[in-house]
Amino acid sequence: MSDMTEPGERSRDGLLPRGALVVAAFLGAVVVAALAVLGPLGLGVIHYRTSQSGIWQTMGVDAVNLLLIVPVLVIGGILVLLKRDGAKYFLILAPVTLFSLALEAGIGQEWGNPAYTGNVERYAWLFIVEIIVALVLLVGSLPMFSERDAPEFGRKGLRIYVTFVTLLLVLFTVMWLxxxxxxxxxxxxxxxxxxxxxxxxxxxxxxxxxxxxxxxFLGMYLLLTRPEKAYALVLLFFGFFVTMGTSVTAMGLVMFFNHDPEAQAGALVIFPLLTLMAWAGLLYLVKDKLPWSRRVRELRARTTPAAGVK
Known part of the structure; x- marks a missing residue:
């Protein structure tokens, strides 16, 4: 995704000052990047109290954070500075993922197992900052959307997509149960x-x-029944699906290439499919905002004869 705004288009005011969103976006990018660089993927300064499989999973997550989450936050922050409406389409993708990253890394350690040593508690404040950033971005970005932002949806294609993703979610649920x-x-x-x-x-x-x-399931329901009214919420959900789905896929690949006995063959199939569908859904949600989509519409407008003209 790029700017996703018309030239000169300005952002709709939200509940929070623009400066707060800028600081939150850039601070979030710095914290996420720092955790990835200091973790097992980078310098190995942070030692997580978990199994070797957990370390490999962390490496997969950190790789996606550097390649996806950090750019999303930086681009969103820059667009907020420029007062571009496209900023909200980036900022809305991050809050739920930041919550998840902070809670899983901060709480999901094997604190009571003496076999796992580490120093992750020294960096707990970074996870707390992630949660605060997530709150600021959530409160600041949601009110920036209106029903006019929602694109036109084709009902038939939408039903097919929702049905397929729902089936994948059911398989995911069964696997965990x-x-x-x-x-x-x-x-x-x-x-x-x-x-x-x-x-x-x-x-x-x-x-x-x-x-x-x-x-x-909630995102699929809202996408099918109230895509215009729930557009911002659906984007929020899909931001999480895309980022977390990509992370889980990366985790599975790292585990597979390291011959991790905890790697599950079913997960290597289901999670990439869910990730692809999540990306497809996100692109579908913002398709009318993309630059090439505008060019196609402009080209059609130029080539379509005006009413009454032969």
Missing amino acids: QELVQVSTTGNTASGSYLNAPVAFWMVRFMDLGITIPLG
């Missing part, structure tokens, strides 16, 4: 992931089954 049944009946998962890192296991399942998957 199977692991919960395994833990409750045998005390461990088939891959051994539960006993290796039980806190991380429950943190991820609570996030996915309690937030991610319900958000997915």
Whole structure:
């Protein structure tokens, strides 16, 4: 996505001062980048209290954070500075993801297991900053949208898309529920992931089954029934789907290439499909805002004969 505004178009005022959004966006970018650089993907200064599989998963997340989350925040901050309406389409993508990153990294450590040593608690303040930034961006970006921002949706294509994503979400749900049944009946998962890192296991399942998957179903419902009125909320949801889906796919790839026994073959299929559908959905939601879409409309307007002219 680029600026997504007409030349000279200015942003709609939100609830918070523009300066607060600028500071939040740039601060969020700095914090996310710092955590990635200081973590196992970069300098290895931050040592997380988790299993080796958890370390590999963190590396996948950090790679996506550097390549996706940081640019989104920086571009959004720059566009806010320029008073461009396109800023909101970037800022709305980050809040839920920042919440998730902070909670999973800050809480999902194996604090009570002496086998896992680390120093992540020294950097807890960075996770707290992520949560504060997420709150500011959420409160600041949502009111910047109006019903006029919603594009025109083709009902048939929309139904097909919603049906397909819903089926993938159901498969995702079943996969996680199977692991919960395994833990409750045998005390461990088939891959051994539960006993290796039980806190991380429950943190991820609570996030996915309690937030991610319900958000997915809610997002599909709103996209199908109230796309105009709920446009900002749907964008918020899809921002999370895109960023977190990409992160989970990267996690799976890192685990696969490191021959992690906790890597699940089903996840390597379902998560990339969900990620592709999330990206497709996001592009569908902003298709009328993209520069090439405007050029196509302008070209059609020039080539379409005026009414009554032969």
